[in-house]
Amino acid sequence: MNTPGLTSVVVVLADSGPFTRECVDHALASDVPVEVIVVDNGSTDCVPESLDRAYAGDDRVRVVYNRANLGFGPAVNRGAAQARGERLLILNPDCLVEPDTIARMSAHIDVHTGIVGAVVCDNEGHPDPASRRRDPLLARALRTKLGLAGDAGIDIQGPIPSGAEEVEIVSGAIMLIPRQVFDxxxxxxxxxxxxxxxxxxxxxxxxxxxxxxxSGDVRVLHGKGGSSRHRPVFVSRHKHRSMYLWFRRHDPSARNPFVRWAVWLGIWSHFLLKIPGQLMRKPR
Structure with missing residues (x-):
């Protein structure tokens, strides 16, 4: 049963590094009632265990151990299954929220709202274009890749408004979702x-x-994934697979078998071409 007024913050780990402790501390400092559910996807860096010890006396924090890397979505679903809040905040472990972040995002929720995102920024405060985007339909993706997009590409041009803006996609680094919508x-x-x-x-x-x-009035610091830096080829492989999966399911042009084959070939060729550079940049 959901607890009225409670927000369940779900954080997924996969060798995400010590920055996670700061992420959890910031979430717990929220000026609305929260619980934090940390879901570990088989990390070997001992961070989940250290969090378990650090918050052993705080019943607002729970660590869920999957003992294997199930993937991001499956891990969130398992965390959500244990959540008691009427809202879920999906939060990357390299994101830092401010005390009023959840309250300000919640202010944009009404009966018609399914998902609220925020403006994710790098260490210098520059907004990530992925904070708001259009569906990556094939025609849009090609125009964006060729530099011909303008207002018809994946990225949304122009300044970010200071209030709510209805968009097609918000970043999965931080998403606020009413529990009934998620279910x-x-x-x-x-x-x-x-x-x-x-x-x-x-x-x-x-x-x-x-x-x-x-929620254009909410800025969130995003440190850009420690997990990705440790396993760039692994992450890239799954990213390219997911790109094709999204295309097959949501792009009308995928109904054409020739187009479908061409997109499959293009995606996996792009993956192979990126491997040498990823191996050279891989941390030692």
Whole structure:
């Protein structure tokens, strides 16, 4: 049974590094009631165990051990299954929220709202274009890749408004979702192991009649994934697989078998071409 007024913060780990402790501390400092559910995908860096010890006396924090890397979406779903809040905040372990972040994002929720995102920024305060995007349909993706997009590409041009803006996609680094909406959508699609599951959830929310909203007045520091830096080829492989999966499920052009084959070939060729550079940059 959901607890009125409570927000359940779900944080997924996969060798995400010590920055996670700061992420949890910031979430617990929220000026609204929260619980934090940390879901570990088989980390070997001992961070989940250290969090378990550090918050042993705080019943607002729970650590869930999967003992294997199930993928991001499946891990969120398992955390959500244990959540008691009427709202879920999906939060990357390298994101830092401010005390009023959840309250300000919640202010944009009404009966028609399915997902609320925030403006994720790098260490210098520059907004990530992925904070708000359009569906990566094939025509849009090609125009963006060729530099011909303008206002018809994936990225949304122009300044970010200071209030709510209805968009097609918000970043999965931070998503606030009413529990009843999450349950109606059956959570994240678990066939996505990593990447694009946020785009899929936003698309399915819109298809179900809900609005996806960017909270343009909320900025969140995003440190850009420690897990990705340690396993770049692994992450890239799943990212490219998820890109094709999203295309097959949501892009009308995928109905054409020739186009479908060409997109498959293009995606996996791009993956292979990136491997040498990723191996050279891989941390030792």
């Amino acid at each position: 109606r959508l059956a959570g994240f699609d678990e066939t996505y192991f990593l990447h694009c599951e946020d785009m899929d959830l936003c698309r399915r929310a819109r298809d179900a009649g809900y609005r996806v909203v960017l």
